[in-house]
Amino acid sequence: MDDVLIVGAGPVGLMLACELALAGVRPIVLDKRPEPSELPRANGLGGQIVDLLDHRGLLERFSAGSPFAGRPPGFPFGSVPLRFAGLADLPLRLLMIQQPRMERLLAERAEELGAEIRRGCEVLSLAQDEEGVTLELGDRRRMRARYVVGCDGGRSGVRREAGIGFPGTTDDEVLRLGHFATGADTGIFEALETDGLAPGWNRTPNGRLLLTSLQHGVLIAGVREKGAPGDGPVTPEDFRAAVRRVLGRDLPLGEPLWLSSTVAQARLAERYRAGRVFLAGDAAHLFPAGGSALNVGMTDAANLGWKLAAALRGRASEGLLDTYESERRPVAERALMQTRAQAVLDRLEGEDGAALRELLTEVFAFEEPLRHVAGLLHDSGVRYGPAHPLAGRYGPEAHPLVGRFVPDLALAGGRRVAELMREGRPVLLDLGGGATLDDDWIDVVRTRADDPPADALLIRPDGYVAWAGTDGLAEAAREWFNLTASPA
Ligand SMILES: Cc1cc2nc3c(=O)[nH]c(=O)nc-3n(C[C@H](O)[C@H](O)[C@H](O)COP(=O)(O)OP(=O)(O)OC[C@H]3O[C@@H](n4cnc5c(N)ncnc54)[C@H](O)[C@@H]3O)c2cc1C
Missing domain, CATH: 3.40.30.120 (Glutaredoxin)
Structure with a gap:
């Protein structure tokens, strides 16, 4: 019997594999895709995961060639600008890195540390007993392990098979995203500006249009609109038609490199654990605004990794594995709260929306509210402890650092x-x-x-x-x- 089978070689499954392998466990990661995904999803990492990569000595590797790594001067909070310049001790760090490159680096590290990644292995079903969990794979083979972790994304089959519900809501807007080659045309933003459009999100009566660039020669365009068809492949003509519906005219965007569509969801798994089966990442939570999913998901992995390794080597105290859910679910609940708020701020149209965004822009000019929101983005502002099976003396009387990520003291x-x-x-x-x-x-x-x-x-x-x-x-x-x- 294997020790741990991880279903899903996305960023969260790979991060978990790294953490387990570092702790001396040799996990096997199973992914149904025959090859790593090249879909350009996330453009970067922000929050506590960046500190954790620093702990593991990975920051240099991950930030090589990055267009930005460090304390950001600002952040668009549901299209309300947060301006961090002048805020002392900002906890939040950003690391711009494209998701396929991040996954490549994580896979490389997991394998260096001794984890095994098997691609082209689809998990169809699972059954568990007191000693372990049996997975049935697409080719009818079976694998058995003491623990299974579902890192298999928002449509997690592990979650379904473990009988864990995934309540929440699905947005009524679709976002079509595209990357376009602009070639040597560095003046595209100037051209768009003379056309009345600004970099970032532009609002029209029919929806919103995003225009931005994170690498030389590539324009990222997004069109968000209500009532349009949902998830699925997008053709260049679909994209052009969406631009026309929202803007009322065509845009000279360049050659499409990649197009996709997505519908935001806000969901949280009813439980993170069913017996010997755990959930992490998108399998456990989906957030309706950008920037938090990988931070929460990959830090889930760091929380679970050492605890599973301790359980496997007989060093887990009574209740340790239960602290995974009691620590991580509140983090996801708070992330869900702030991303729902961001989604509404972004979506609310007309004078009401403008008034709310204007008011919050004023409020975030004050240090305390700004610091509070920065903390939410960083680690959900959650201190581990009070609702904890091991809480005991870790209540309010404990030292203020207990239950917090250790500050990076100069020694x-x-x-x-x-x-x-x-x-x-x-x-x-x-x-x-x-x-x-x-x-x-x-x-x-x-x-x-x-x-x-x-x-x-x-x-x-x-x-x-x-x-x-x-x-x-x-x-x-x-x-x-x-x-x-x-x-x-
Ligand atoms: C357009 C877009 C932009 C985004 N931008 C950001 C951003 O800037 N910042 C951010 O933090 N997040 C962003 N996200 C979200 C981020 O991409 C996800 O949160 C992240 O990929 C989740 O990682 P994961 O490892 O939990 O799941 P996934 O990346 O979804 O990986 C799941 C893996 O499981 C595999 N799998 C599924 N079912 C099975 C099965 N039955 N058997 C075997 N394998 C299986 C899949 O093949 C896949 O490889 C963005 C998402 C999109 C769509």
Whole structure:
């Protein structure tokens, strides 16, 4: 019997494979596509996933050739501009990277670490018992593993087979997207501007039109309109017709490189776990506005990876696997809330919509609301803990860093906390308090930091602080890492 079978080699399944392999498990990833997808879906990553890539030492690899990597000067929140310039300690980082390249890099890393990716393997059904889960594949073969994770996207068959509902709503607008080769014509935006159109979203009485570019020589155009046909292939003529309906005329967009259509959905799985089957990424949640799906999905994977690995090597404390849902579902709920709000802000037409967007533009000029929304985009503003099966003492009286992603403290010798997290192991960071643990899984690092936030921090493999302070380290190590030996 295998340890873990991951269904779906999209970004979330591949990220999970990397995290499991880093923790010493050799997962098998099954994907029905014979080849990796070349569909240009996401244009980048934003939020906590960028910090996590930094922890794993992957930022350089992922940002090579990127048109933008760093703290963004702004962000379009449902077409209300957020302006971050001047906001000190902005948590949010963006990394522009096309999804096919990101998937290639993740697959490369997963294989380097020892994961296996089998393409052309469609999963048809699953059945589980007390010991494991059996998958039936398209060629009638069966595979069996102790755990199965459905990272098989919004139409997840794993979710259906596990009997987990996916309630929510489907938008009544369709978005047609296209990438167009503009060749050497660098003046296309000037030409469009003289035509009365601006880069970004343009509103007309019949819908909205997006014009932007993220790489030299390629224009991205999008047409959003009500009542048009739903998902499906789009021909160049369909796209031209949509532009005409919304704008009332044709546009000289260039040679189409790729066209697609999508209908936004807002959905959240009723449960993230059914026995030995888990869901992550789009299989667990769909958000109706851009920018959050990969951040939430790939950080789901980081949360689940070390916990499954701990369960497989007998180091999971009672209830550890249940913390996957109790920690990650609230993150998706908050992401759903803010993306629903973005979708409405974007969609609301006429003077009412304009008034709401104007009001919020004014509100977001103040530091506190701006910081709040930046936090929502970064990690949903969720602190792990209170509703937690392991919550115990992690209530409001706990150190403020407990349940939060560890800050990237500057340590003695020019090191950073992120550099301690490369191996994906728990770290006891002793900043002068003399804390210690004797365990071959947990790295103990003794160092100094300017202005340390606590005497010591116990950091989980996914970068979250499990414990901070002076008292209670032994209990925290027992609860999170099933460490039975007393601290040395
Ligand atoms: C046009 C567009 C733009 C987007 N832009 C952004 C953006 O800028 N930022 C962002 O964060 N998100 C964006 N998204 C969303 C993002 O692409 C998805 O959230 C992301 O791909 C989800 O990753 P996943 O791994 O969960 O699922 P997927 O990427 O959907 O991967 C699922 C995989 O499972 C496989 N699979 C499915 N069923 C089976 C089966 N039965 N057996 C075996 N394999 C199976 C599929 O072949 C697929 O490879 C965008 C989406 C679209 C459509």
